[in-house]
Amino acid sequence: NAGVMQNPRHLVRRRGQEARLRCSPMKGHSHVYWYRQLPEEGLKFMVYLQKENIIDESGMPKERFSAEFPKEGPSILRIQQVVRGDSAAYFCASSPGLDTDTQYFGPGTRLTVL
Amino acid sequence: AQKVTQAQTEISVVEKEDVTLDCVYETRDTTYYLFWYKQPPSGELVFLIRRNSFDEQNEISGRYSWNFQKSTSSFNFTITASQVVDSAVYFCALSERGDSSYKLIFGSGTRLLVRP
Numbered sequence: 001n002a003g004v005m006q007n008p009r010h011l012v013r014r015r016g017q018e019a020r021l022r023c024s025p026m027k028g029h030s031h032v033y034w035y036r037q038l039p040e041e042g043l044k045f046m047v048y049l050q051k052e053n054i055i056d057e058s059g060m061p062k063e064r065f066s067a068e069f070p071k072e073g074p075s076i077l078r079i080q081q082v083v084r085g086d087s088a089a090y091f092c093a094s095s096p097g098l099d100t101d102t103q104y105f106g107p108g109t110r111l112t113v114l
Numbered sequence: 115a116q117k118v119t120q121a122q123t124e125i126s127v128v129e130k131e132d133v134t135l136d137c138v139y140e141t142r143d144t145t146y147y148l149f150w151y152k153q154p155p156s157g158e159l160v161f162l163i164r165r166n167s168f169d170e171q172n173e174i175s176g177r178y179s180w181n182f183q184k185s186t187s188s189f190n191f192t193i194t195a196s197q198v199v200d201s202a203v204y205f206c207a208l209s210e211r212g213d214s215s216y217k218l219i220f221g222s223g224t225r226l227l228v229r230p
Contacts, residue, residue: 056214
């Protein structure tokens, strides 16, 4: 049973470029969360999605960041016009639903902005 | 507001020593979940345990044990007879039932170094 998958594992972008991070949840999981971990810090919640719906985006920066979880395919976290401060590890987690609160994490995508 | 505090930034022990990682939380919710995750040097996050607010029974899993005390809002994690492979950053996290998204609120982590 495959775990949460994220790709790419490492992503390098120059300032002003776009970054697309992908997350495939565990089989049977319909809830996806994105978290960001800045260097030497804990994880901070960004957004919570169910299929085709954004449920809570209270942790998302107001500009340049967007997320989606289409009916088919992985969840995508998109960062437009990246800046150096976006350099971080981005983790995706999935859970089966609200009755089961354990979130299982993917290996993360390390984004480096040059 | 909800908050998780891990006051120990870094702990260094010698192999076979016991070590306790502290976690103190704040919440106004009466129903909540507490978690511990391990982040080894490879970077992934590994789920260790989930405990709900109605279950104060301590739990033991091999060399790992957890002490949940609602009276002091603490959920401490003890590793007995530590091993080098236990070296990692350990995160405590809180999820509230009253939060419709059940997002995790993480502490800042405790880096554990186990020396041979």
